[in-house]
Structures are given as structure tokens and as C-alpha cells.
Amino acid sequence: MDLAPDTIDHAVLGVARWGRNDWGAALLMRDVSDDLPVVGDEPIDEELHAAFLDGIAALATPLWDFQGDMGLLPHHLRWAWFGPEQLAGEERLGYPEAVPRIATEGWQRFAARAPGDVVDAVEALRRDPLPLSEALRSTPQTFVHGDWKIGNLGYAADKRVVLLDWAYPGEGPVCHELAWYLALNRARIPIGHTKESTIDDFRAALERHGIATAGWWDRQLMLCVAGALVQFGWEKAFGDDDELNWWIDAARPGLAAL
Numbered sequence: 001m002d003l004a005p006d007t008i009d010h011a012v013l014g015v016a017r018w019g020r021n022d023w024g025a026a027l028l029m030r031d032v033s034d035d036l037p038v039v040g041d042e043p044i045d046e047e048l049h050a051a052f053l054d055g056i057a058a059l060a061t062p063l064w065d066f067q068g069d070m071g072l073l074p075h076h077l078r079w080a081w082f083g084p085e086q087l088a089g090e091e092r093l094g095y096p097e098a099v100p101r102i103a104t105e106g107w108q109r110f111a112a113r114a115p116g117d118v119v120d121a122v123e124a125l126r127r128d129p130l131p132l133s134e135a136l137r138s139t140p141q142t143f144v145h146g147d148w149k150i151g152n153l154g155y156a157a158d159k160r161v162v163l164l165d166w167a168y169p170g171e172g173p174v175c176h177e178l179a180w181y182l183a184l185n186r187a188r189i190p191i192g193h194t195k196e197s198t199i200d201d202f203r204a205a206l207e208r209h210g211i212a213t214a215g216w217w218d219r220q221l222m223l224c225v226a227g228a229l230v231q232f233g234w235e236k237a238f239g240d241d242d243e244l245n246w247w248i249d250a251a252r253p254g255l256a257a258l
Contacts, residue, residue: 106234
């Protein structure tokens with residue numbers, strides 16, 4: 001968190017080791033509830049949307065070429081959260097949390113609704129995300145927060161982006177943050193904006209922060225969109241045909257490149 005630019009407000013005042021074997025931690029945070037968007041599925045306004053996209057670029061820029069040598073999330077595991085091994089482990093525990101149980105059902109729906117070639121490609125990467133990880137490592141990497149969903153975001157009066165829940169940080173491609181944002185914030189993208197316009201706006205934000213995107217952008221975006229389907233195909237399988245088919249069509253080039 002100390003590496004984050006001043007334009008990012010993580011709200012953490014202090015951290016202490018806690019629990020058995022120091023495996024846990026206690027966090028002391030400021031109350032930033034007044035800076036958070038209203039909970040729900042209503043679209044956010046354009047100012048918030050632009051600020052959040054700019055925040056991703058602002059966090060990535062000073063840490064461009066970051067190397068994952070701090071004991072943070074291993075690169076390939078970023079695409080393994082909803083893989084068979086992880087979900088099987090949750091099943092053995094009796095699904096103490098609801099999301100893994102829902103995801104298990106969602107992957108069954110995905111297998112029934114998606115074209116067979118896409119199902120096969122996604123299943124292969126769910127079982128072994130290393131080919132995706134290695135392909136993405138041929139493009140620039142940075143430090144990523146890992147969870148740019150609206151529930152973790154806010155906008156302070158001083159125009160800083162509030163960024164909470166630093167559970168998945170580490171080395172990764174910046175387009176991972178964009179694809180995650182698109183996948184989890186579908187309902188909250190402002191009226192008049194689309195996934196395509198959001199992609200364009202984010203690329204412009206990177207350029208504005210001094211990151212030249214020529215030469216790597218298309219390949220990284222293509223692979224990260226495919227990666228988002230590996231992560232969230234289960235969630236899209238609960239949605240309408242338009243949303244599921246958008247992700248299937250958008251992921252095909254990246255899946256074919258692996």
C-alpha cells in the first residue's frame with residue numbers, strides 16, 4: 001500500500017499481525033463509508049466511472065514493470081480462483097461460503113450454454129492456467145490490486161479514488177484490472193457507455209498517465225478478456241444471452257491464441 005500513488009486512498013491506518021502463528025492480521029481503517037457509491041445495481045455516474053478507470057491507470061503507472069518478488073499472489077493463480085481444485089476443496093469443507101457453491105452450479109450451466117469448443121478451452125485453462133499466465137508474461141506487467149469491483153471502490157471529496165479489500169495484490173497485466181472491472185460491474189456502467197467505450201476510455205487513461213500502449217495492448221487485452229471468462233464464465237452463465245455471448249465472442253481470439 002505504501003507503493004500506491006497519493007491519488008489512491010486505501011484508508012488503512014495500521015496493520016498488526018494477529019492470530020495463531022501470526023497467520024492473521026488486524027487492520028485499523030478510517031471510516032470512508034460516506035465516500036462509497038450507493039449499494040445496488042443502478043448505473044454510476046460518468047464522473048465516478050472515469051475516476052475509477054483513471055485510478056487503475058494511476059496505480060499501475062508508477063509500478064510499471066513490477067516484479068512479483070514480495071510474497072504476494074503468484075501470477076498464474078490469479079486465474080485459478082474458480083478452478084476445479086479450489087471448488088473441490090470448498091466442497092470438502094461443506095461450502096462454508098456461498099459463492100463457491102454458486103460457482104460450481106454456474107460452471108455446470110456454462111457447460112450447457114456455451115459452445116463446445118469454448119467450454120473445452122475454458123475448462124483446460126481452469127485446470128491449468130499456466131499457458132495463459134505465460135502468454136501474458138510476454139506483455140508488460142505491473143502491480144495490480146486485483147479486485148476493481150464497485151463494492152471495493154469510492155471517490156473522496158479530495159478527488160482520490162478509495163480502493164478497499166487488498167486481498168489479491170501482486171504482479172499482473174493491467175488489462176486484468178480492466179477485464180475484471182467489465183465482468184463484475186456490468187450493471188453499473190453509466191448509461192450511454194458500453195464495454196467497448198470503457199475499453200477505449202481505459203486505454204486513453206493509460207496514455208494520459210504516460211504509458212505507451214502501442215505494440216502490446218491488443219495482445220494483452222485479448223488474453224485478459226479470455227482470462228476473465230476463465231474466472232467468471234460461471235457468473236455469466238447465470239445471466240442473459242446477450243451478456244454471455246458478448247464474453248464468449250470477445251474471448252475467442254484469446255483462447256485461440258493459446
